[in-house]
Structure formats: structure tokens, C-alpha cells
Amino acid sequence: MAGDNSTPDVVVKTINESGEEVVVKIDGANSYGEQLQTSTKQVKEEKPFPPFDPSTFGPQLFWLAITFGVLYLLMSKIALPRIGEILEVRRDRIEGDLAEAERLRQKTEQAIENYEAELATARAQAHEIAEETRNDIKSELDEKHSEVEAELSKKLSIAEARIKETKSAALANVDEIASETLVSLISKLTGKISIKDARDIVKSVVKG
Amino acid sequence: MAGTDPIKQFDIVELFSFGTIGADAQGVGGFDLVFTNSALMMVVTVSLISGWLILTTRGRGLVPSRLQLVSEVSYEFIANMIRTSTGSEGMKFFPFVFSLFVFILISNMLGLFPYFISVSSQLIITVSLALLVMTIVIFYGVWKNGFKFLKIFVPSGIPLVVLIIVVPIEVLSFLSRPLSLSLRLFGNMLAGAIVVKVFAGFVVSLTAMGLVGIIGAILPMAMTVALTGLEVLVAALQAFVFTILTCVYLNDAIHPGH
Amino acid sequence: MEVEAAKMIGAGIATIGMGGAGIGVGIIFGNYLSGALRNPAAAAGQFTNLIFGFAVTEALGIFSLLIALLLLFVV
Numbered sequence: 186m187a188g189d190n191s192t193p194d195v196v197v198k199t200i201n202e203s204g205e206e207v208v209v210k211i212d213g214a215n216s217y218g219e220q221l222q223t224s225t226k227q228v229k230e231e232k233p234f235p236p237f238d239p240s241t242f243g244p245q246l247f248w249l250a251i252t253f254g255v256l257y258l259l260m261s262k263i264a265l266p267r268i269g270e271i272l273e274v275r276r277d278r279i280e281g282d283l284a285e286a287e288r289l290r291q292k293t294e295q296a297i298e299n300y301e302a303e304l305a306t307a308r309a310q311a312h313e314i315a316e317e318t319r320n321d322i323k324s325e326l327d328e329k330h331s332e333v334e335a336e337l338s339k340k341l342s343i344a345e346a347r348i349k350e351t352k353s354a355a356l357a358n359v360d361e362i363a364s365e366t367l368v369s370l371i372s373k374l375t376g377k378i379s380i381k382d383a384r385d386i387v388k389s390v391v392k393g
Numbered sequence: 394m395a396g397t398d399p400i401k402q403f404d405i406v407e408l409f410s411f412g413t414i415g416a417d418a419q420g421v422g423g424f425d426l427v428f429t430n431s432a433l434m435m436v437v438t439v440s441l442i443s444g445w446l447i448l449t450t451r452g453r454g455l456v457p458s459r460l461q462l463v464s465e466v467s468y469e470f471i472a473n474m475i476r477t478s479t480g481s482e483g484m485k486f487f488p489f490v491f492s493l494f495v496f497i498l499i500s501n502m503l504g505l506f507p508y509f510i511s512v513s514s515q516l517i518i519t520v521s522l523a524l525l526v527m528t529i530v531i532f533y534g535v536w537k538n539g540f541k542f543l544k545i546f547v548p549s550g551i552p553l554v555v556l557i558i559v560v561p562i563e564v565l566s567f568l569s570r571p572l573s574l575s576l577r578l579f580g581n582m583l584a585g586a587i588v589v590k591v592f593a594g595f596v597v598s599l600t601a602m603g604l605v606g607i608i609g610a611i612l613p614m615a616m617t618v619a620l621t622g623l624e625v626l627v628a629a630l631q632a633f634v635f636t637i638l639t640c641v642y643l644n645d646a647i648h649p650g651h
Numbered sequence: 652m653e654v655e656a657a658k659m660i661g662a663g664i665a666t667i668g669m670g671g672a673g674i675g676v677g678i679i680f681g682n683y684l685s686g687a688l689r690n691p692a693a694a695a696g697q698f699t700n701l702i703f704g705f706a707v708t709e710a711l712g713i714f715s716l717l718i719a720l721l722l723l724f725v726v
Contacts (some may be wrong), residue, residue, distance in 0.1 A: 215437035234724030235403035236583065238517040244425060245405070245517050253522075256439045256496055259486030264446035268468045269451050271461075278455060478699065573710035580713030583720075634706040638701060 363387045395536040399590040400514070403514060403583070406430045434512045438500045446495075467495065471636070478640040482647050489529070490643075493522065499616035501582060501628030505589075505621060514582040515629075523575035526639050574638055581597040581631045585624045592617045658726065664718040672712025679704045 235241070364383040371378040411426035449460040455464055471491045475483045497513055504511020512518050534542040546563040547556065595613035599606040683701045687694035 188555055217526065235405055236399065236514060236579070237720075237725055238405070241405040241429065241431070241515070242517040243495065244427045244429055245431050245515060246521055247426070248428070249512075249518055249521055252435040252439045253496060256442060257488060257492045259439075259443045259447070260495075263441065265488055265491060266465075267450050267453070268446070268464055271450060271455075271457075272465065272468070272606065274453075310537075325653065333424050357596045573707070573714075574719055576713050577706060577710045581709075582715050584713075584716055630702075635704055637702055638706060643702065 360384070360387055360391065363391075399587045401588060402510065405455070405510075405515070409615065424543055430510050431512055431515055434500065434503060434510050435549075438496060438503060438512065443497055444493045446523040451569060453584045467491075475640055475643075477640070479635065479644040479647055483640065483643055484530075486643055490636060490639055493526070493639060494632055497635050498629060498632035501627070501632055502588060504582060505624055507626065511582050511586060513578050514586055520571075522635075523571040526574065526642060527571045528644045531641075536648060537647065538649050539550050541562060542579075542646070542649050545645050570574060570638075570642060574635065578631050578635055581627055585627050589617060589620050589624060592620060597643040602612075658722050662722040665715050668715025668718075669712040672715070673709060674708055675708040675711070676705055677725040699713060 234238075364380065364387045367383040368378055368380055368385060371383070395530065407427045407429050409428050416560065445460075446464050449458070449464050451457065454461055468491070472484070472487060472493055475490055476485055479486075500512040503509050504514060531542075534545070541613075546560050546567065548559060548563070551559055592613045596610045596617065599610035599613065602609075679701065683694075683697070686697070
């Protein structure tokens with residue numbers, strides 16, 4: 186068989202005992218136009234580099250198509266929809282739970298709001314009652330206060346009148362005592378003075 | 394040396410065959426329905442993912458169990474990624490992007506186990522996944538926007554003269570998207586697996602040398618452990634990168650004219 | 652020159668390109684960190700952009716790795 190490779194001049198393909206194809210390439214002559222020599226100068230058994238061996242391409246391609254096709258079908262029809270569904274269900278569940286939590290939270294907030302409103306009302310009522318009571322007490326106190334004050338002022342005026350009376354009585358007595366003192370003084374010094382004259386003198390002095 | 398060959402781990406081994414379909418009378422041509430180790434890994438990946446996601450969510454617990462939580466977190470993770478990068482309109486691609494992410498992530502992770510093959514270190518797998526993404530992007534973009542889809546090549550607010558230079562660059566960058574998308578994943582997983590295998594190979598070679606070798610093997614062993622940790626990070630990161638780039642490209646299809 | 656040897660050398664040279672990607676990724680993460688330390692509140696929102704930039708930069712490194720692999724095993 187003629188070589189399909191450009192370098193060796195003769196390529197012999199044989200099948201050995203184990204059924205493998207053995208390619209023997211004989212580099213008899215170089216490509217400069219020398220005669221083909223029958224003596225094999227360089228004989229070597231050459232097997233192509235496995236990944237570059239075209240004889241393996243067909244079966245590998247065939248099996249790749251089958252296996253990858255099967256993988257694609259299994260993934261797209263069974264596995265991935267299932268995982269997607271699991272994730273979807275979980276997300277829905279989490280979202281549902283979150284919504285429920287939100288609803289409960291709002292409910293709680295509503296309750297708190299109601300409670301606070303009631304509290305405010307009660308507080309306002311209490312405040313009102315306290316105010317009312319305070320006003321009552323204050324008016325009562327005021328009343329009593331004014332009553333007591335009136336009584337006191339009445340007593341005060343009575344007392345004042347009595348003081349005035351006593352004072353004028355006392356003043357009158359003072360004139361009398363002065364006159365008598367004057368009489369006794371004059372009579373001791375000069376001799377005689379009538380009580381009537383003494384009184385007139387005292388009166389003029391007090392008046393003057 | 395065969396045990397430590399870092400390339401051997403990528404061998405595609407035929408486990409059994411369902412026969413050939415479409416061959417002619419001589420048994421030439423046709424299509425071998427062989428079940429290889431990479432096909433087994435794909436089946437294992439898909440069964441793990443589907444089994445996990447379907448069984449853990451069976452209870453539909455309102456309060457998730459730990460296992461169910463993993464499914465839910467991955468769902469939310471991808472859903473948020475799509476929502477932030479493409480808006481709510483992109484959610485119709487959610488099953489596709491989710492399948493893409495978990496498929497790449499789990500096959501990357503499974504590739505870290507010894508004797509397991511990482512499906513995403515096979516070029517044809519990453520290329521077909523990237524082309525699938527780009528096909529969806531182009532078809533959806535054209536179906537939804539019609540002629541306006543071409544606006545993704547014309548950035549807005551740029552003078553006409555500059556556009557002559559910018560548009561070819563944009564076209565080129567669009568065409569290189571499936572290339573970089575597939576090669577990034579492929580290259581990362583391939584290179585990571587090779588590096589781990591190289592250091593693990595050192596351990597095997599050194600321990601064969603006797604006591605001195607066993608002592609000397611401690612260092613590459615520690616390196617293998619550290620690199621495996623790094624590969625866990627890379628596996629997750631590359632799955633994330635592939636998915637987020639898918640989202641970005643889908644966003645272009647949904648809202649062209651950035 | 653032997654073709655086989657040239658392939659090996661070419662593959663080795665191609666991997667140098669990954670160093671550039673390493674520098675780029677370092678710059679991206681470093682700048683993200685310094686920005687995040689200055690304004691930690693805005694950091695989380697830019698995580699997607701960080702990963703996007705990282706992915707685009709890293710792809711270029713992966714391309715050079717791919718070239719190395721192609722040279723070793725395919726060409």
C-alpha cells in the first residue's frame with residue numbers, strides 16, 4: 186500500500202495476532218529523488234498519538250452523541266424541572282411565611298395602637314377627674330377662707346371700736362388727772378386755785 | 394518503559410463491539426459500533442450525574458439534605474451564571490449549559506483517577522462539544538435576529554475607515570472561537586494528565602532501583618500528589634471556563650451588536 | 652539534518668510559547684489582585700471578566716503546546 190503520509194516512502198499495514206492494526210513505515214529513501222532501497226534502513230513501529238487517531242473519532246463521536254443526548258434529555262425533562270420545582274416551592278413557602286409574619290406583626294401593631302389609644306383616653310379621664318376634684322376642693326376652701334376672714338374682720342372692727350372707746354375714756358381721765366395735779370401744784374406753790382380754773386388751763390394747753 | 398509511557402494513558406481500547414453497520418458486501422467501510430473505554434467513561438459520567446441529581450432530589454425536601462443541597466447549589470450556580478451573562482432570555486439554554494457544565498466537570502474529575510481516561514482529553518470530544526456550542530450560537534442568532542446577527546462583526550461607534558480593519562479581525566476572532574474553546578479544554582486536560590503521569594513514572598522507575606531509589610522517589614511522589622491537587626483545580630476551572638465562554642457566546646447570539 | 656531530530660527541536664522551541672502565556676496569565680491575576688485590594692467591594696463583580704481574560708490568554712499557550720504535539724506525533 187502506498188503511504189498516505191508524506192514522510193515515509195513505504196507504509197505497510199498489517200494485522201498482528203491480537204488483531205491490532207500495525208502500521209510499519211519504512212523510510213527507505215529521502216525525498217530528494219533517490220532510488221527506493223529495499224533494505225529497510227529505519228524500521229519503526231508507529232502508532233498515532235491516541236487523541237489524534239482518526240480511527241477512534243467515529244465511535245467516540247457516536248457515543249458522545251448518545252450519552253450527551255441522554256444527559257440532556259434527563260436534565261431537561263427530569264432533574265432540572267424537579268430542582269426548579271423544589272426551589273420554587275421553598276421560595277413560595279418562605280414568601281408565604283414572611284407574609285404571615287407580616288400580617289401577624291401588623292395585627293400586633295394594631296393591638297398596641299388600640300391599647301395606647303385606650304390608655305390615652307383613660308389618662309385624659311383621670312386627669313379630668315383630678316382637675317374637677319381639685320376645683321371642688323379649691324372652691325370649698327375659698328368659701329371657708331372668706332367666711333373665716335369675714336368673721337375675723339368683724340371681730341377686728343369690734344375690737345377696734347372698743348379700743349377707741351377705751352382710748353377716749355382714757356384721754357378724758359388724763360385731763361382730769363392733769364387738772365387735779367395742777368390744783369395741787371398751784372395750791373402748794375401759791376395757795377388757792379379753783380378746780381374750775383385748773384380745768385380751763387389744762388384744756389387750753391391740750392388744745393394749744 | 395511501557396508502564397511509564399505518559400502517552401499510553403490516552404489509548405482508546407476497544408472493549409466490545411456491537412458489530413458494523415453500513416458496510417458493503419466485502420465488509421469494507423461502514424461504521425464500527427465499538428464500545429471503547431472512552432465510551433465507557435462517557436456512560437459512567439452520565440450515569441453518575443443523572444443518578445446523583447435524580448436520586449438526591451427524590452425526596453423533594455423542603456429543608457434540603459446535604460446531598461440534595463449539592464444538586465441545588467449546582468443548579469443555582471449555573472442559573473446565576475446564565476442570568477448575569479445573558480440576562481433572563483438566556484434561561485432557555487439552561488438545560489443545555491447545565492448539561493455541558495456537569496458533563497465536562499465530571500469527566501475532567503474522573504480522569505484524575507488512576508486507570509481512568511479523561512474523555513475531555515480526547516480531541517474529538519472537545520471539538521464536537523465546541524462545534525455544538527457554536528452551531529447553536531449561529532443557528533439561534535440567525536433564527537432570532539436574522540440579518541442583524543451580522544452585527545456581532547461590527548462594533549458600534551467606530552468610524553467607517555477603522556471598520557475596514559476591525560471587521561476582518563472580528564470575523565477572524567469569531568472563527569477562532571470554536572478552535573480556542575475546544576483546544577483549551579483538550580490541551581489543559583491532556584497536559585495535566587501527562588505531567589502527572591511523568592512524575593508518577595519517575596516514582597515507578599526509581600522504586601525499581603532498590604532502597605536508594607525508594608528514598609529518592611519521595612520527592613516525585615510528593616510532586617505527584619501536589620500536581621493531582623492542582624489538576625482538581627484545573628478540572629473545575631476548565632469546566633467553568635468552557636461554560637462561561639458558552640454563556641458569553643450565547644449572549645452574542647441573543648444580543649448581537651455589542 | 653535528520654527530520655526526526657528537527658521535529659524534536661521544533662517541538663521544544665514551540666513550547667517556549669507557553670512561557671508567554673504564563674507571563675500573560677500572571678499579569679492578569681496580578682492586576683486583578685492589586686485592583687481587588689484597592690477596591691475589594693468591586694472585586695467580586697469582575698470575577699467573570701478575570702476568568703474570561705485568563706481563558707483567552709491561556710488559549711494562546713495551549714496553541715503552542717498543540718503545535719509541539721503536532722510536531723511530535725502527527726507531522
